Amino acid sequence: MPRTYAFPLALGALLALAGLLVVVALRPASAPSREEVARQIAGDLRCPDCQGLSVADSNSGSAVEIRRQIEEQLTAGRSPDEVRQSFVDRYGEWILLSPTAPLAWLLPALVLLAAVGALTVWIWRARRTRERAGGSADPPVTELDRARVREEAEALDA
Amino acid sequence: MNVRALRWLLVPLVVVPLVLLLLHGFGRDPQAIPSRLIGKPMPEFRLVTLDGRTVTSAELRGKPVLLNFWASWCIPACVDEHAVMLEAARSYGSAVQIVGVLYQDTPDGARTFGARYGEPSWPTLLDPDGRLALDFGVTGPPESYFVDARGIVRYKQFGPLTAAVVSDQLGRLLGAAGGRGS
Amino acid sequence: MLPELGHAAIVVGLALSAYATIAFVLGARRGDRAVLASARRAIYASFGLAALAAVTMVVLLLTHDFSVLYVARNNATTTPPFFSVISLWAALEGSILFWTLLLTGWASLVIWRHRAGHVALLPWAGATLAAISAFFFAVMTWPGNPFTRVTPVATEGPGPNALLQNHPFMGLHPPLLYLGYTGLAVPFAFGIAALITRRTDEEWLGIVRRWTLLPWIFLTLGITAGAWWSYAVLGWGGYWAWDPVENAALLPWLTATAFIHSSMVAERRGSLRIWTSALVIATFCLTLLGTFLTRSGVIASVHSFTQSSIGPWFLAAIAVALTGSLGLLVWRLPALVGSERPAAPVSRESAFLLNNVLFLGITFAVLFGTLYPLAVEALSGDTVSVGAPWFDRVNAPLFLLLLFLMGVGPALPWGAASWRSVRDRLGLPIVAGVAGVVAGLAIGMRDAAPLATIGLALFVVAILGDELLRGTSSRARTRGEPAPAAAWRLATRNRRRYGGYLVHAGICVMAVAISVSATQGQDATATLRPGQNMRVAGYTLTYQRLVQEPLRDDPQVIETRAEVGISGRQTGSLATALRSYPSSSTPIATPSVQTSLGEDLYVTLLSYDPATSTVTLHALVNPLVVWIWLGGGVVGIGAIFAIWPDRRRATAPAPAPVPVASAGATPPRREPIPETAAPSVRAEEA
Incomplete structure (x- = not known):
């Protein structure tokens, strides 16, 4: 197939996929079962007598008991947040595997955004400088570029 | 002042906080978390002891209580402190109520431990599913x-x-307690 | 007398390493060849002494000499010989000895390999390596002496840590990992040498890239083997818990990988000198930091060795290494700054730069998550945790972006991209990716992460396959070779490129396997009496009987086994056990893993009651897990393919004069370079 048709085809496929995802997302999802909710909570809690494992992943005595208590509290009609809180009341925030402070979530994102921003500015500013200098917007061809081209061409011919 | 010289600040800005942070970590056990119970009433319980007696939290009122979570497999820490507790039980006598709580362990393990390192004069509570340990x-x-x-x-x-x-x-x-009593 | 011999070897090793450090520096400053030669010999000798000390320790372990504290704590008379030997790295002091052995080994190899060349760089690199070796010898001379005697001498010991003697993988995973860690000291040493001599040029880049790739392969395989070990031994059904010890291995891997990518830009465009030097420095400092974090008890972890007096030494080493190398970098900054040349906005260079930003973003996130609890506790006194849910949520988007770049990168030309060529290259791969997502949706997958991973992985693999096909067909056309021969010659004449593509393909396999196994697994727990059965994800497990007996090769260990019949997509029987080791208070699970290409059936015995033969079983069905290990193998093969020395000059009777596109520096120029070649011309079109 000629490659020129591939890209329009790809655009069409992406559009169709977007439509499909919207349909899938909009279809009323069945509410998560109690087991799923319980597993979710257990996955967010730190097993007290393990090292860094979650209650969902651990088979220690405490983890088994915590899973039982989660089940018990959910059956009694408590909300997931209330269940989590009942363990925070006993162990403090230490028992939550995801820190609740917004900083813990924002800082990695901010650092990454700042780095991407700095990179973008660096690349665009250099382009401007070259343009203003009257040259091409793209970096000039160098010895290294030529060596590179020649190297690849040779590899094909060898 | 030479602005370019400011770049030297980068070195202490990276090194000093990192080293201070790691220095702070020395001798710190990540499992050592402050208790949320300090200043609050002890959780209520009703448990059976190693020799079949039932003990409730209510009947421990009136005397200071030393509640000790331990296990026969916790070696050597529990062996070391067992000697300390035997000594404490001797010297404080009935002024203090010492209570052991068996943590994730079998009664047999506890009996063997007692036979080897000295029979405790205090009750040992069985907490088979670890409920009391969780509450504490x-x-x-x-x-x-x-x-x-x-x-x-x-x-x-x-x-x-x-x-x-x-x-x-x-x-x-x-x-x-004495101050209030007299 | 043996322990004294071992310790004497360490003390002499310290003296020789210290001598080599000074001799290299003096020799370099005076240009004195005789002094440099003696420094080289001192390095070789320090390797010999480390080997002597290590062999001594192994003999002591094999002969169960309990007069040595390390043996008394980590061995028993019943320990099988294999586990006695690998106990060399089972605890703190021994692992430092093993570490020193590998480090001096790398140092000797590097010095020997480059004994005749790189006159300016080598002495300074040698001095750096010798100084690092001296540090480790010093640790063993004073706070971490592995040959410390103990009285009274016990007649029996507890044996090695139960977790470590439960699986033969302990013989493989630590050596690979340590080979990676210690090997990364070599690029660091050359980084320091380059900054001192102001030679961050192509010669430097070529050496550093090669000496980074080799340890990188070991580190990659070591991390994979470690994940495999924890899957096969720890019994919770997973392979990665974002445990500090895992993060410690991941951090230098991330920066080393970033370096490997940025070094290609640096080589092509002669820029990024500050950046590449900073990356090799960061990589080594992160290995030191990881060692400190996991060996000092600062952050608990599955295998934090017990708290020890070694911590302050490592902290001092981190402070010195970081201050020294950062100071050197800052000092040389003015000399390096002018050389930077940014890339065109849409080009392979930009893709590489963004790749580096993402790798460093993940490095920051992992380091931040590892240190966050410590920082919060130091600043506010609160105790908080950071675990798998946080790491997964923060890092998953970054890894997906990396996967996307992995596909886009090779489709973008160096220099500046023309929209048309990019468009033509991306079309079919996008269709392939969309097809993958649709297939995932069709089989009922609804989680975003695995769907996105599958789509992106197919996108990447399609681009890589397309690259290979284009090169092959162009070669087959111009030279009239049959396609397989054309493909092989193309790949072996462009080892770095096609080796790199194979690595990327392996990463794609791993990424899909990881995201699917992490989200699509099912599990069940049941308490059963003999004859009863349980169901999990289409399997029926029938519990048959409980067997309790001592292990054949180590009778001190009692194994309690539940024998279970299985029917479903796999049939047969399995035995899952708990083992009681004399050295361990709680029994160690020995999960049974029934592997097939589609999924693993993973069964753990949680508890049992010997009186009634009742057992509690935890059964998991983990899809695609085996592809994580297979993908890791592909990564290893691809990387080895990439750095395999080019022997064509010696062996292949090539029809034409042999061109050189070796895995080393830029090729020698045979012809005048055509002045008309534009940078965006692609090889296949040229």
């Missing part, structure tokens, strides 16, 4: 809680008890 927020044995005569938790010892901690904390609890 225990992260692993040994861990001990000092509860005053009114049933309020006053101190948490993470790791093995030492003679100094026992005399310090029990002295404080007895002093307070």
Whole structure:
């Protein structure tokens, strides 16, 4: 197939996929079962007598008991947040595997955004400088570029 | 001032906070978490002892209580503190109520431990599914809680008890109780 | 007498390493060849002494000499010989000895390999390596002496840590990992040498890239083997818990990988000198930091060795290494700054730069998550945790972006891209990716992460396959070779490129396997009496009987086994056990893993009651897990393919004069370079 048709085809496929995802997302999802909710909570809690494992992943005595208590509290009609809180009341925030402070979530994102921003500015500013200098917007061809081209061409011919 | 020289600031800005942070970490046990129970009433319970007696939290009121979570497999820490507790039981006698709670262990393990390292003169509670340990927020044995005569938790010892901690904390609890009593 | 011999070897090793450090510096400053030669010999000798000390320790372990504290704590008379030997790295002091052995080994190899060349760089690199070796010898001379005696001498010991003697993988995973860690000291040493001599040029880049790739391969395989070990031994059904010890291995891997990518830009465009030097420095400092974090008890972890007096030494080493190398970098900054040349906005260079930003973003996130609890506790006194849910949520988007770049990168030309060529290259791969997502949706997958991973992985693999096809067909056309021969010659004449593509393909396999196994697994727990059965994800497990007996090769260990019949997509029987070791208070699970290409059936015995033969079983069905290990193998093969020395000059009777596109520096120029070649011309079109 000629490659020129591939890209329009790809655009069409992406559009169709977007439509499909919207349909899938909009279809009323069945509410998560109690087991799923319980597993979710257990996955967010730190097993007290393990090292860094979650209650969902651990088979220690405490983890088994915590899973039982989660089940018990959910059956009694408590909300997931209330269940989590009942363990925070006993162990403090230490028992939550995801820190609740917004900083813990924002800082990695901010650092990454700042780095991407700095990179973008660096690349665009250099382009401007070259343009203003009257040259091409793209970096000039160098010895290294030529060596590179020649190297690849040779590899094909060898 | 030369602005370019400011780049030298980069070195201490990276090194000093990192080293201070790591220095802070020395000797810190990540399982050692402060208890949420300090100043609050001890959780209620009703458990059976190793020799079949039932003990409730209510009947422990009136005397300072030393509640010790331990296991026969917690070696050597629980062995070390066992000697301290035997000594404490001798010297404080009936002024203090010592209670052991077996943590994730079998009664047989506890009996063998007692036979080897000295029979405890205090009751050992069985907590088969670890419910009481969860209520106290225990992260692993040994861990001990000092509860005053009114049933309020006053101190948490993470790791093995030492003679100094026992005399310090029990002295404080007895002093307070004595002060009110006289 | 043996322990004294071992310790004497360490003390002499310290003296020789210290001598080599000074001799290299003096020799370099005076240009004195004789002094440099003696420094080289001192390095070789320090390797010999480390080997002597290590062999001594192994003999002590094999002969169960309990007069040595390390043996008394980590061995028993019943320990099988294999586990006695690998106990060399089972605890703190021994692992430092093993570490020193590998480090001096790398140092000797590097010095020997480059004994005749790189006159300016080598002495300074040698001095750096010798100084690092001296540090480790010093640790063993004073706080971490592995040959410390103990009285009274016990007649029996507890044996090695139960977790470590439960699986033969302990013989493989630590050596690979340590080979990676210690090997990364070599690029660091050359980084320091380059900054001192102001030679961050192509010669430097070529050496550093090669000496980074080799340890990188070991580190990659070591991390994979470690994940496999924890899957096969720890019994919770997973392979990665974002445990500090895992993060410690991941951090230098991330920066080393970033370096490997940025070094290609640096080589092509002669820029990024500050950046590449900073990356090799960061990589080594992160290995030191990881060692410190996991060996000092600062952050608990599955295998934090017990708290020890070694911590302050490592902290001092981190402070010195970081201050020294950062100071050197800052000092040389003015000399390096002018050389930077940014890329065109849409080009392979930009893709590489963004790749580096993402790798460093993940490095920051992992380091931040590892240190966050410590920082919060130091600043506010609160105790908080950071675990798998946080790491997964923060890092998953970054890894997906990396996967996307992995596909886009090779489709973008160096220099500046023309929209048309990019468009033509991306079309079919996008269709392939969309097809993958649709297939995932069709089989009922609804989680975003695995769907996105499958789509992106197919996108990447399609681009890589397309690249190979284009090169092959162009070669087959111009030279009239049959396609397989054309493909092989193309790949072996462009080892770095096609080796790199194979690595990327392996990463794609791993990424899909990881995201699917992490989200699509099912599990069940049941308490059963003999004859009863349980169901999990289409399997029926029938519990048959409980067997309790001592292990054949180590009778001190009692194994309690539940024998279970299985029917479903796999049939047969399995035995899952708990083992009681004399050295361990709680029994160690020995999960049974029934592997097939589609999924693993993973069964753990949680508890049992010997009186009634009742057992509690935890059964998991983990899809695609085996592809994580297979993908890791592909990564290893691809990387080895990439750095395989080019022997064509010696062996292949090539029809034409042999061109050189070796895995080394830029090729020698045979013809005048055509002045008309534009940078965006692609090789296949040229």
